[in-house]
Amino acid sequence: MTTSKIIFASDFAPIRNFADMMRDEPERIYGDLLEPLRKADYSIVNLEAPLYTGDRHITKSGAAFSGYPEHIGSLLAGGFKTAICANNHTFDSDVEGFFKTRQLLEKNGIACVGAGANLAQARLPQEITVNGVKILLLAISEGEDMRGATENTPGVRPWEPEVLAEQIRQAKGKYHAIIVSAHCGLENQPFPSFYVYEAFRLWAEAGADIIVGHHPHVPQGMVQFGKCPAYFSLGNFAFYQPAQLFYRKLGYMLEMQIDETGIVSHRPIPYKIREDGLHLLDARETADFNALMGKLSAPLQSETGARQAWNAVLAYNGVQGFCDELEKIRQTMLDNAPKGAAMLRNRVCCMQHRMQWIDGMNRIADGTIDDAPAELVELVRDFLKREVEK
Numbered sequence: 530m531t532t533s534k535i536i537f538a539s540d541f542a543p544i545r546n547f548a549d550m551m552r553d554e555p556e557r558i559y560g561d562l563l564e565p566l567r568k569a570d571y572s573i574v575n576l577e578a579p580l581y582t583g584d585r586h587i588t589k590s591g592a593a594f595s596g597y598p599e600h601i602g603s604l605l606a607g608g609f610k611t612a613i614c615a616n617n618h619t620f621d622s623d624v625e626g627f628f629k630t631r632q633l634l635e636k637n638g639i640a641c642v643g644a645g646a647n648l649a650q651a652r653l654p655q656e657i658t659v660n661g662v663k664i665l666l667l668a669i670s671e672g673e674d675m676r677g678a679t680e681n682t683p684g685v686r687p688w689e690p691e692v693l694a695e696q697i698r699q700a701k702g703k704y705h706a707i708i709v710s711a712h713c714g715l716e717n718q719p720f721p722s723f724y725v726y727e728a729f730r731l732w733a734e735a736g737a738d739i740i741v742g743h744h745p746h747v748p749q750g751m752v753q754f755g756k757c758p759a760y761f762s763l764g765n766f767a768f769y770q771p772a773q774l775f776y777r778k779l780g781y782m783l784e785m786q787i788d789e790t791g792i793v794s795h796r797p798i799p800y801k802i803r804e805d806g807l808h809l810l811d812a813r814e815t816a817d818f819n820a821l822m823g824k825l826s827a828p829l830q831s832e833t834g835a836r837q838a839w840n841a842v843l844a845y846n847g848v849q850g851f852c853d854e855l856e857k858i859r860q861t862m863l864d865n866a867p868k869g870a871a872m873l874r875n876r877v878c879c880m881q882h883r884m885q886w887i888d889g890m891n892r893i894a895d896g897t898i899d900d901a902p903a904e905l906v907e908l909v910r911d912f913l914k915r916e917v918e919k
Contacts, residue, residue: 530788533659536569536798537710537783539743539763540577542618543596543603546804547769552599555606558767558806565784565798566608571659573666574604575712575743576612576641577768579619579626580633586621588867589674590875593621598629601637603767611655615643615668615685616712616744620676624683643668643710644678644685651678651686654696656704662787665704669693670712670744673879674871688713688880690728694735701736706787709740714762715881716745717777719825719912720838720905721761724884726829733757738792741783747776747912748799748818750825752835758795761829765802775915778802779818797822828905841905843889844898845913851889 543551551558559566566572579595586593604612612634620627631641645651657664670685672678677687697707709732714725721729721742729740733754740759742749749762764780781797799810799818810818828834858876862869876882892898 530790531660531662532786532788532793533570533662533664534568535659535664535708535785535787536566536572537708537741537763537785538566538572538574538607538609539766539780539782540616540746540768541574541604541607541609541766542578542594542768543580543600544578544594545769545771547767547806548596548600550806551603551767552597555602558603559607560806561809562782562798562800562807563607565782569608569784571611571657572607572609573611573613573710574607574609574766575616575710576604576614576630576634577616577618579622579630581622581626581629583622583625583629585623587623587674588871589621590872590879591617594618595622595626598633601633601639604634604639605637607767609639611640611642611657611666613643613668613710613712614641615651615670615710617670617673617676617685619644619685620674620683627683642666643670643712644683646683648678648680648684648686651684652692652696654700659787662706662789663704664787665700665707666710667693667696667707668710668712671880674875675878690731694731697732697735697737705789706738706785706791707736708785709737711740711742712744713742713881714745714749715842715885717747717913718745718842719747719749719776719908720828720842721745721749721835722842722881722884723836723839723888724880725761726832726835726839729759729761730754733759739785739795746770748779748781748821748825750822750827750829752826752829756791758792760797767807769802773917774913775917776912778917781818824908837902838905839888840892841901841909843885843892844901844906845909846885846889847898848893851886851893
């Protein structure tokens with residue numbers, strides 16, 4: 530029986546300090562990650578930027594950015610065959626930027642999944658056949674900044690867990706494996722929002738064979754829902770962030786071995802992100818990473834633990850954190866009304882922010898905002914404060 534090796538990498542964005550390197554030396558960004566990438570039978574990546582700038586970037590809650598058509602060479606150098614476009618930056622150069630990017634991808638033999646001209650197209654899965662192994666790939670995101678597709682307008686596949694679960698049920702038994710890609714969750718936190726945990730469990734129960742999360746910019750842990758492994762966040766990939774925070778400079782690719790019986794094995798391939806690109810961890814660093822994954826995964830092994838971990842995120846934020854965010858939005862509204870409006874709209878409409886506020890306000894109102902295991906609150910503090918050693 531033939532086994533297919535699949536690699537899933539998270540956020541790829543040819544921006545900031547990596548932009549010139551990814552244009553002029555397309556392979557260099559991957560460093561010694563090139564070896565595992567080239568040994569894969571098929572590789573998937575989350576394309577976290579349009580490859581076209583156009584006349585403008587949209588006004589949105591967070592940063593808007595884009596690469597250029599020349600950056601397609603770096604995707605090709607990594608051997609990627611599929612680009613996940615269900616994320617919060619696909620439409621940063623508006624609708625034109627998306628269609629130009631999709632056209633460029635398809636011209637170069639790279640499939641685009643998770644976004645489209647309308648909701649029906651954004652929902653379309655991708656069928657992948659590798660060495661006779663039939664795989665179905667489904668991609669979903671939160672449709673931030675009102676960029677979720679509708680019946681008549683372009684966008685990414687929006688957050689619709691029940692619809693996706695039914696799609697999984699209908700596909701079960703027709704493929705050797707069903708992979709779900711989910712771009713979701715509160716950024717920079719070590720533990721998933723509880724609504725993410727619930728959605729991943731729903732998809733696992735519907736019949737997904739493996740679930741891969743990304744968007745939080747830091748690595749998160751995993752849990753086995755029955756036979757389905759669920760990884761909540763791979764962290765950053767070829768995505769440069771100037772903040773010298775340790776966990777934003779640490780990520781992992783996911784390697785899956787799949788045959789006609791389903792997922793045979795799965796393992797993280799951890800790396801660090803430095804000024805000159807990506808680097809596999811050495812033996813000591815790998816041991817530290819494995820210990821970290823153990824700590825991040827431990828509370829997720831039960832619903833009670835997952836709730837406690839999320840409550841630790843809310844507790845660390847606390848009343849003052851919510852007040853600070855309100856003041857930031859208010860001041861931005863005064864200084865730049867469109868930007869401030871986009872920020873407030875996102876807190877109301879985007880699932881990750883809405884659930885943070887709903888859950889946080891409920892716990893403040895009933896006096897339980899500080900009720901969370903101290904060791905988990907301390908882990909959250911470390912994630913938000915620890916810097917890269919110089």
